[in-house]
Amino acid sequence: MKNLNILFLLLLGAVAVWSCTEEERTVISDNPGIPVLNSPASGQSIVLSEETGSQDLVFSFDPADFGYSAAVSYTVQLAESGTSFQNPLDVGTSNGSDISISEASLNQRLIGRGYDPDESIQMDVRVRASVGDAVEPVFSSVSNISVTPYSEALVFAKMFVPGDYQGWSPENENTVIYSVNNDNIFEGYVHILGGSGAFKVTEEPNWDINYGGANGTLERDGPDFVISEPFGTFRLKVDLNSLTYEIGTRRRWGIIGDATPLGWDGDTPMDFDSDENVLTITIDLVEGNFKFRAGDLAFNYGDTGLDGILDPDGADIPISEDGNYTITMDWKIPGEISYEVVKND
Known part of the structure; x- marks a missing residue:
């Protein structure tokens, strides 16, 4: 009986040692050493x-x-x-x-x-x-x-936005969005006016680090983002910190005014230049005025001061003589929408 008691105590000791070892192992995993x-x-x-x-x-x-x-x-x-x-x-x-x-x-x-x-x-x-x-x-x-830091011209961090709308070309330096605060939050506009509506974003002008996703969640090497028809211009926001994205409301931009064929009663839609990432239109105009707008006058741009930079609800843009014109609307610079009106020979 004495031997049995000793054996029982030895077994209890072994269990206690094993339990302690297990507890210590758990503590290590629950309390990692910091870098x-x-x-x-x-x-x-x-x-x-x-x-x-x-x-x-x-x-x-x-x-x-x-x-x-x-x-x-x-x-x-x-x-x-x-x-x-x-x-x-x-x-x-x-x-x-x-x-x-x-x-x-x-x-x-x-x-x-x-x-x-x-x-x-x-x-x-x-x-x-x-x-x-x-x-x-x-x-x-x-x-x-x-x-x-030292003084130098600011260059915004950017992400590239290749897609079917521009030939799936990540090396296109024009189809990009910017991080104006250099905080890994990128915003800009994507003009999808044709193709399948599919696109992605990349960190460099190549496919090495690319992102897709669904339902607002950004995923490295994820599925294509897809815009369904009707197409137009969309504000795109990509947040690499939270791995999220947002695609804003569709806007279909055109020109309107008494200088245009439809007067002030309707928009003449603009086309998309995929190489330059600008909206453009070549059209016969008459002496008068025009503005840029998307759907209704609540989303219109004019040029107060005629400095080539568009202003929300700005002044009408004059056309001084009848002729054939090419008009471009450029969204590439963060926080600034510029335009150009060129009379063709």
């Missing part, structure tokens, strides 16, 4: 310059430990100090232990967010580690650095 940012060091001052714009800034870190083998995605985030990363600037994403960005690219993104050149910005930096939607991401401790 550790190594460079740049907290307190470091970074002065960007045009001369060194092609050089890379390297953000290096020790990896996170989620307690099990998994493909971990890392993102380096910058934010103005004191903002608690409410509107972070994502430097880049990697599956390795460092992320690089050129000085010129970082400078453009800072200038695009409205920071003044030649003035230092106190910024917080951290590393975000994620293994997918099912597990909460973890973050490194926050380091503080100062970054000083």
